[in-house]
Amino acid sequence: MHRSELPAEVTDLLRAGTVIPAQPLALDAGRRFDPRRQRALTRYYLDAGAGGLAVGVHTTQFEIRDVGLYEPVLSLAMEAARAWTKRPLVMIAGVVGQTEQAVREARTAVGLGYHAGLLSLAALKGRSEDEIIAHCRRVADEIPLVGFYLQPAVGGLPLDANFWKRFCEIENVVAIKAAPFNRYRTIDVMRGLVEARAEDRITLYTGNDDHIVLDLAIPFQVIRDGEPVTVRFRGGLLGHWSVWTGGAVHLLDRIKAAVAAGAVPDELLALDARVTDCNAAFFDVANDFHGCIAGCHEVLRRQGLLEGIWCINPLEGLSPGQAEEIDRVCRVHADLADDDFVKTNLERWLAD
Secondary structure (H helix, E strand, O other): OOHHHOOHHHHHHHHHOOEEEEOOOOEOOOOOEOHHHHHHHHHHHHHHOOOEEEEOOHHHOHHHHOOOOHHHHHHHHHHHHHHHOOOOOEEEEEEOOOHHHHHHHHHHHHHHOOOEEEEOOHHHOOOOHHHHHHHHHHHHOOOOEEEEEEOHHHOOOOOOHHHHHHHHOOOOEEEEEEEOOOHHHHHHHHHHHHHOOOOOOOEEEEOOOOOHHHHHHOOEEEEEOOEEEEEOEEEEEEOHHHOOHHHHHHHHHHHHHHHHHOOOOHHHHOHHHHHHHHHHHHOOHHHOOOOHHHHHHHHHHHHOOOOOOOOOOOOOOOOOOHHHHHHHHHHHOHHHOOHHHHHHHHHHHHOO
C-alpha cells in the first residue's frame, strides 16, 4: 500500500497531529489474552478523544509474536474501533524483526486495514547503515512507514542524522516517532528530515515520554542552505498516553491552541516537569525502565480497565518501590488524571 492510497481524512488527521496511545495488552491471571478488557481499552481511548491507536508496539509487548497473538490483537483492535466510532482514525501497527518477518507483519497489517507501520529496527543491531536502509525500503514497499527512534535503553539503535536523511528520502514514509529520550538524538531526527527536504511530507510525532510538553510546544530550527527551517512535533505516539488519555487529549488541545495564538504561557510550559515526574513513576526510570509496561498496567488496573498487571514474560512486573512512586504521582498530580471519566464510563466499555 502506498501513502497515496490512504483516505484523505486519515492523512489530514495524521498531518494535523493527534493523540495516538500505544495500546497495552490485556491478560488474565493465567496470562491468557483477555479480549473483553482489550476491547474496553480501545473504547476508552476512542471516547477519550484519541485520534488513533498504535497496536503491536513495545507497549503491547513485542512477545505477542512469540505466543501467536500478533494478528489476533491487531484484528480485535481494528474491529473494536470500527464498531465503536465512525470518525476517522489513524491506525498504526507495530512492525518488527528481520526483513522477512517485517514484510510479513506489514502485509498482515495492511490486510487488517491498518494505515501505517511503526518500524522497529531493534532486530537489526550490528547491521550496517546500508543494510538497515535496504530493510526499511523493502518494508516501505508494503505499507506506509512511521519511523521509530526507540531509545537504546530498551533495545533501540543509535541512529545519526545521516541515517535519518536517508530514511526520510524513502518516498513511502509518512511520519517519524522520535523516542530516543535524548535531546541530541532528537535533533539528529530533525536534521535528517530537513536535509532530506521531506518536512512537508513527513509528520513528526513525539515519543519522548520524558519531554512531552516541550516537544509539542516549542519550534525546532535547522539551518539548510544558510536559511533556518522550522519544524514541529504535531502530535504524540506514546506509551505514556496509554494512561490518563483523557488528560492527554486535553493537554494536546491546550498546546495547539497556545501555539496557534503565538504565546505559550508559563503555566503550560511548567507542565513539562509535572508530566515527566509522572512518567518517571509509570516507566520506572529509577530501575532503568524495567517496570515500564507493568507501571502503565498498574495505573489502568487501579482505574478498573485491567484486571491485573500481568505480562507475557512472568519476570516483568513492578520494581521495588515503583508502586509507592505511582501512589505519589497519582496523589500530587491528580489533576492530570482522568479517573472520574473512567469511573463514569467503565461499565459501558466492559459490556459485551
